[in-house]
Amino acid sequence: MLENYQLRYHARVQLGGGIFRSPWLNMLLACAVIPAASALSASLLFVGAIALFVVTGALQYGLARVTVRCARGQNWSVGQVFCGFNEGFVKTLLLHLVQTIFIFLWTLLFIIPGIIKTYSYAMVYYLQQEPGNVNKEPTDLLTESRRMMDGYKFKLFCLDLSFIGWYFLGALCFGIGTFFVTPYHQTARANFYASLCGERNRISSINHSEDYEDYV
Numbered sequence: 694m695l696e697n698y699q700l701r702y703h704a705r706v707q708l709g710g711g712i713f714r715s716p717w718l719n720m721l722l723a724c725a726v727i728p729a730a731s732a733l734s735a736s737l738l739f740v741g742a743i744a745l746f747v748v749t750g751a752l753q754y755g756l757a758r759v760t761v762r763c764a765r766g767q768n769w770s771v772g773q774v775f776c777g778f779n780e781g782f783v784k785t786l787l788l789h790l791v792q793t794i795f796i797f798l799w800t801l802l803f804i805i806p807g808i809i810k811t812y813s814y815a816m817v818y819y820l821q822q823e824p825g826n827v828n829k830e831p832t833d834l835l836t837e838s839r840r841m842m843d844g845y846k847f848k849l850f851c852l853d854l855s856f857i858g859w860y861f862l863g864a865l866c867f868g869i870g871t872f873f874v875t876p877y878h879q880t881a882r883a884n885f886y887a888s889l890c891g892e893r894n895r896i897s898s899i900n901h902s903e904d905y906e907d908y909v
Contacts, residue, residue: 694845694892695884697852704880707763712873716763720876723759723774727752750789751777757818760883781827788817788831795835812846813839819886841889849885853878 695703708717730748734741754777762769777785792814800807816838821827826834842849856878863870 694848695888697848697855697881700852700881700884700888701855701877703764703884704877707766707884708876708880717873717876719771720759720763720880721872722771723756724875724879725872726774727756746789747786748778750785750787751775751782753777753789753818754780754785754821756879757883758822760879761819761822761886763880764883764887781821784828784831785818785821788821788834791831792817792835809846812849813842815846815849815882816841816886816889819883841893845889849882852881852885856881 708720709715711717727749730745730752734745737744752774755774758773758776759769759771762773796807796810796814799810814835817831817834820834820837820841821829856874859874859877860871863872863874
């Protein structure tokens with residue numbers, strides 16, 4: 694699997710190499726949808742909070758679509774961030790609900806288990822992008838993410854941690870700079886997923902080869 698500095702490098706290249714490049718600005722727009730929805734819901738109080746919860750799964754699904762396609766060198770557009778509303782909307786809602794409940798229950802035990810489970814389930818919306826997975830049961834996707842992240846949770850945590858300095862610098866620019874960091878961060882996370890998929894396939898191929906040799 695690629696090292697975290699390589700994941701960040703690939704993310705910068707995929708975003709055009711600079712914050713004022715077209716891919717970076719387009720990804721900024723895609724990443725701004727969820728914060729914009731949160732800001733709007735805050736003005737609507739309780740009703741807004743419910744509405745935000747209902748649409749968050751679909752928006753997370755759409756953002757995963759955009760960032761994964763970017764990480765894999767495929768065509769993507771800002772409008773794809775809304776694809777979750779017409780591709781398995783109910784499943785994305787249920788996934789968000791079940792994931793939230795599981796993390797909340799683990800957090801009740803102590804904050805550390807809650808953080809660990811957050812990273813265990815970090816791949817669910819990426820996994821939902823794979824062919825045939827949009828209609829999978831939420832518990833199946835959560836289980837698959839947990840197994841996928843076994844041994845890699847700390848690596849993703851370190852990747853997230855490496856962006857703290859960038860967010861701090863962004864905050865110094867009246868907070869506006871943090872919006873430019875988010876596309877970089879989210880694309881690096883998508884690269885983490887893509888690299889992890891490649892690592893799983895490599896290990897699977899080795900295991901199949903060893904099984905064949907044992908059979909022969």
